[in-house]
Amino acid sequence: MIAITGGKILTMDEAGSIENGVILVEGEFIKSVGENEGLPSDCQVIDAKGKYILPGFIDAHSHIGLEEEIYQSEGDDVNESSDPITPYLQAADGINFHDLAFSDALRGGVTRSLSMPGSANIIGGQAVFLKHLAGSPGEMIYKNPWGLKAALGENPKRVYGEQKKTPLTRMANASLLREALYVASKEMTKVERKAREEFKQGALLRVLKKEMPLLLHAHRADDILTALRIRDEFDLNLIIQHGTEAFLIADELRKRNVAVFLGPLLVNRAKVEMKEVSFKTASALAQAGVNFAFITDHPVIPVEHLRVCAALAVREGLDEDMALQAITTSPARLLGVEDELGSVRQGKRADLVIFDGHPFDFRSRVVLAMVDGKIWGNRRE
Numbered sequence: 001m002i003a004i005t006g007g008k009i010l011t012m013d014e015a016g017s018i019e020n021g022v023i024l025v026e027g028e029f030i031k032s033v034g035e036n037e038g039l040p041s042d043c044q045v046i047d048a049k050g051k052y053i054l055p056g057f058i059d060a061h062s063h064i065g066l067e068e069e070i071y072q073s074e075g076d077d078v079n080e081s082s083d084p085i086t087p088y089l090q091a092a093d094g095i096n097f098h099d100l101a102f103s104d105a106l107r108g109g110v111t112r113s114l115s116m117p118g119s120a121n122i123i124g125g126q127a128v129f130l131k132h133l134a135g136s137p138g139e140m141i142y143k144n145p146w147g148l149k150a151a152l153g154e155n156p157k158r159v160y161g162e163q164k165k166t167p168l169t170r171m172a173n174a175s176l177l178r179e180a181l182y183v184a185s186k187e188m189t190k191v192e193r194k195a196r197e198e199f200k201q202g203a204l205l206r207v208l209k210k211e212m213p214l215l216l217h218a219h220r221a222d223d224i225l226t227a228l229r230i231r232d233e234f235d236l237n238l239i240i241q242h243g244t245e246a247f248l249i250a251d252e253l254r255k256r257n258v259a260v261f262l263g264p265l266l267v268n269r270a271k272v273e274m275k276e277v278s279f280k281t282a283s284a285l286a287q288a289g290v291n292f293a294f295i296t297d298h299p300v301i302p303v304e305h306l307r308v309c310a311a312l313a314v315r316e317g318l319d320e321d322m323a324l325q326a327i328t329t330s331p332a333r334l335l336g337v338e339d340e341l342g343s344v345r346q347g348k349r350a351d352l353v354i355f356d357g358h359p360f361d362f363r364s365r366v367v368l369a370m371v372d373g374k375i376w377g378n379r380r381e
């Protein structure tokens with residue numbers, strides 16, 4: 001058993017902040033959270049006096065392990081740009097579990113991430129939910145598959161326009177996505193399906209049955225509106241990815257209870273559809289009642305800077321507690337894992353990070369991270 005003592009616990013739960021609190025960890029789970037009322041005699045004690053203890057941060061949209069920073073083609077497995085419709089691909093099959101970014105993530109307090117195919121394709125493949133520390137590489141897979149990646153806007157147009165094949169326009173983008181969902185919806189009624197149909201359509205069938213969300217890349221407001229129309233047609237669990245112009249149609253998102261995985265924000269205006277990129281977007285979405293979580297889109301923004309993005313949004317008007325929620329409880333809830341992750345509570349998984357100062361102070365460092373009860377120290381390993 002492990003006891004973390006003396007720190008300020010930001011539980012991100014009903015308990016709020018606990019000064020000089022104690023967290024007991026047994027195996028993979030949190031056994032108790034509360035005031036210092038004595039410790040078991042046989043536990044390992046971690047002194048966190050003067051430090052902040054929080055739930056591990058969750059990056060809900062990344063390409064960690066799929067798009068490696070120091071490689072070119074050798075480590076680039078993020079886009080299978082030979083066919084615009086590839087729902088059968090699984091990100092888990094392209095992950096390099098020895099990617100240096102996993103240690104970088106822990107150094108920034110990010111203990112888990114959703115890694116997914118890129119946005120070259122209209123339907124790119126299935127995401128995988130990863131933990132960043134485990135006893136072996138295979139154990140780093142937390143949930144698989146966990147969402148289906150799709151895309152509208154500039155990227156598919158550019159990739160397939162260069163190949164002189166459809167889609168060349170936004171109309172074709174939407175048509176291909178709609179067709180794939182329509183064909184899969186007709187497969188749902190079949191009692192028996194051919195093996196190839198089952199393999200090709202399986203992920204789309206899970207989306208149509210609301211067994212996993214459609215994670216749809218869209219920056220511009222018109223692309224988001226197209227996504228919402230398709231969502232309405234097929235009654236999908238949709239989460240907008242990026243949402244640079246989501247604030248322009250916030251009422252439409254709120255009305256449908258469609259969330260936004262917001263980011264990357266710590267970037268330049270790399271393309272036309274990102275001309276409205278701003279840290280003020282988070283505050284605008286919050287004021288409009290739209291659910292959101294911050295993302296890095298790693299390696300677009302290095303994953304360890306997830307908290308920096310949240311802190312900069314606070315500078316631009318977002319409530320501090322809401323910013324912390326947007327990297328802890330909100331992604332956990334929106335990804336359907338709030339019973340296990342996102343806050344410091346008895347019975348939840350022991351994903352914890354200890355900072356030597358407030359996590360939104362850029363000078364603060366992670367001195368210890370814990371994933372499922374396994375301890376990682378702030379060292380290069």
